[in-house]
Amino acid sequence: MKITLIGTGYVGLVSGTCFADFGHDVTCFDKDHGKIESLEKGIIPIYEPGLEQLVAQNRERGRLRFTTDLAEALEGSEAIFIAVGTPSRRGDGHADLTFVYEATRELAPMLKKPVVVVTKSTVPVGTGDEIARILKEEGAPEGTSVASNPEFMREGAAIADFKHPDRILIGAEDERARDVLKEIYRPLFLNRAPMLFTSRRTAELTKYAANAFLATKISFINEMADLCEAVGADVQDVARGIGLDNRIGPKFLHAGPGFGGSCFPKDTLALLRTAEEAGVVNRIVTSVVEVNETRKNAMVDRVAKALGGSVEGKRVAVLGLTFKPNTDDMRDAPSIPLVKALVEQGAQVAAFDPVGMDEARKLLPDGVHYGDSAVEIVKDADALVIVTEWDEFRALDLARIKDSMRGNALIDLRNIYETQEAERAGLAYYPVGR
Incomplete structure (x- = not known):
C-alpha cells in the first residue's frame, strides 16, 4: 500500500x-x-x-x-x-x-x-x-x-x-x-x-488516559519512596510486593527523580485542559502533575543534604542527562531543574551522558563542564549524582570512582547500586526510598 x-x-x-x-x-x-x-x-x-x-x-x-x-x-x-x-x-x-x-x-x-x-x-x-x-x-x-x-x-x-x-x-x-x-x-x-x-474521539482520549495512568504509577511510587525513607522501609521491596499482583503489574513502579520526556508532562497537562473545557474535575491527574513537579525540583535538596546542607562551592558530577536511557531526548528531563538549581546555588557542575550532551548544551546553564566519561567528570568531585540509568553506569568501578573524588557522596536517584557495594568502596551512599 x-x-x-x-x-x-x-x-x-x-x-x-x-x-x-x-x-x-x-x-x-x-x-x-x-x-x-x-x-x-x-x-x-x-x-x-x-x-x-x-x-x-x-x-x-x-x-x-x-x-x-x-x-x-x-x-x-x-x-x-x-x-x-x-x-x-x-x-x-x-x-x-x-x-x-x-x-x-x-x-x-x-x-x-x-x-x-x-x-x-x-x-x-x-x-x-x-x-x-x-x-x-x-x-x-x-x-x-x-x-x-x-x-x-x-x-x-x-x-x-x-x-x-x-x-x-x-x-x-x-x-x-x-x-x-x-x-x-x-x-x-x-x-x-x-x-x-x-470511535475517533474514544481513540483520541484513550492515548491521553494511558499516559496519564502510567504517569500516575510513577508519582505514586515516588510518594511511597518518601514514606519509606520516613518509616525505615525499602521502596524497591514495596514496589516488588505490589507489582507481583497482576492487577497492578511491576512496570512504572521505579522510584526516582520524577518523569520527563516528550509525552507524560505535556499529555497530562493537555488532558487536564480537555477536562477543564468539558467542565470535569480531574483531581487525580492534577495531583500527579503537582507531585512530579515538586519531586523534580526537590532533587537538589537531596544533593545538598548529602553535602552537609549546601552545595555552594562544591563540585558535583552528574551522570546521565536524558530523561531515560537509550535516547538523546532532553525534553522535560529531570536533569534540567537539578543542574539549573545546582548552578544557581553556587555549585560547579560536571556532566556526562552517552548520547545526550549535544541536546543538553542547548538547555543547561552556561558553565557546566561536559566530560567524555564518568571517570573524567568525577575527578575532584565532592558528590556524584546518578540521574539516568544508562547500562554503562550500572557497573562502574566504584573504588576507582572514590579514589578520583575529593569527597565521597554518591547520590543514586535510580537505585542502581546496593548500599553495601557502595560503602565497601568507601562511598557514602544516598539511594531513593531505601
Missing part, C-alpha cells in the same frame, strides 16, 4: 520506517530541508537503537523515500499519516495543534482521490472532527475519511514496540477507514497483536 507520513520527527520517522519494513511503499515528507537532506544521506536526526540500520535497509530496497515536495509525497497515496509535533501551548498547557491543522489545510487541495487521513500525533478529543471539517472546507475529494491511530512507543524501544505492540488502536467512523488501516497493519496479524476499533 502507498503511505505518506507528514512529519519526520520521532513518531513520523519510526512509524514510516516500520511501515516500509512491513513491505509498504512509504514516502516521508517534511518542510525542513536540512532534515530531509540529512535523511537522504543516511544521517538520522534522533537517537533510537536500530533505527539507522532499518532506514538504510528500506531505502536500499526502494520502499522508503524522503521529500520536501508535498505533492510528490501525496501522489498515489491511499493513507496519509499526520505525525507532526503537538507541544504544550504556552500559557495554558493545552496541546498546540498549529502544525496539525496547517498540514491538513495544505494537503486537502492536493488530493486527487478519496484517501484516509490518519492522526498519528497525540491530539486532544475532537481534533479528528476539526480535521474532517477543514478537509471539506479546503476541497478534499468526497469520501475522504479521517481516523485516529495513536502510537504507544517507548523511546529507546520504539521499533520493538511498533512491531510487537500490546494493541493497535484505531478510531474510525466509517468502514473504509477501518479496512485501510486493517490492511496497513495486516503484517502484525501473524503476531496476534490485538486490534481495537473504537
Whole structure:
C-alpha cells in the first residue's frame, strides 16, 4: 500500500520506517530541508537503537523515500499519516495543534482521490472532527475519511514496540477507514497483536488516559519512596510486593527523580485542559502533575543534604542527562531543574551522558563542564549524582570512582547500586526510598 507520513520527527520517522519494513511503499515528507537532506544521506536526526540500520535497509530496497515536495509525497497515496509535533501551548498547557491543522489545510487541495487521513500525533478529543471539517472546507475529494491511530512507543524501544505492540488502536467512523488501516497493519496479524476499533474521539482520549495512568504509577511510587525513607522501609521491596499482583503489574513502579520526556508532562497537562473545557474535575491527574513537579525540583535538596546542607562551592558530577536511557531526548528531563538549581546555588557542575550532551548544551546553564566519561567528570568531585540509568553506569568501578573524588557522596536517584557495594568502596551512599 502507498503511505505518506507528514512529519519526520520521532513518531513520523519510526512509524514510516516500520511501515516500509512491513513491505509498504512509504514516502516521508517534511518542510525542513536540512532534515530531509540529512535523511537522504543516511544521517538520522534522533537517537533510537536500530533505527539507522532499518532506514538504510528500506531505502536500499526502494520502499522508503524522503521529500520536501508535498505533492510528490501525496501522489498515489491511499493513507496519509499526520505525525507532526503537538507541544504544550504556552500559557495554558493545552496541546498546540498549529502544525496539525496547517498540514491538513495544505494537503486537502492536493488530493486527487478519496484517501484516509490518519492522526498519528497525540491530539486532544475532537481534533479528528476539526480535521474532517477543514478537509471539506479546503476541497478534499468526497469520501475522504479521517481516523485516529495513536502510537504507544517507548523511546529507546520504539521499533520493538511498533512491531510487537500490546494493541493497535484505531478510531474510525466509517468502514473504509477501518479496512485501510486493517490492511496497513495486516503484517502484525501473524503476531496476534490485538486490534481495537473504537470511535475517533474514544481513540483520541484513550492515548491521553494511558499516559496519564502510567504517569500516575510513577508519582505514586515516588510518594511511597518518601514514606519509606520516613518509616525505615525499602521502596524497591514495596514496589516488588505490589507489582507481583497482576492487577497492578511491576512496570512504572521505579522510584526516582520524577518523569520527563516528550509525552507524560505535556499529555497530562493537555488532558487536564480537555477536562477543564468539558467542565470535569480531574483531581487525580492534577495531583500527579503537582507531585512530579515538586519531586523534580526537590532533587537538589537531596544533593545538598548529602553535602552537609549546601552545595555552594562544591563540585558535583552528574551522570546521565536524558530523561531515560537509550535516547538523546532532553525534553522535560529531570536533569534540567537539578543542574539549573545546582548552578544557581553556587555549585560547579560536571556532566556526562552517552548520547545526550549535544541536546543538553542547548538547555543547561552556561558553565557546566561536559566530560567524555564518568571517570573524567568525577575527578575532584565532592558528590556524584546518578540521574539516568544508562547500562554503562550500572557497573562502574566504584573504588576507582572514590579514589578520583575529593569527597565521597554518591547520590543514586535510580537505585542502581546496593548500599553495601557502595560503602565497601568507601562511598557514602544516598539511594531513593531505601
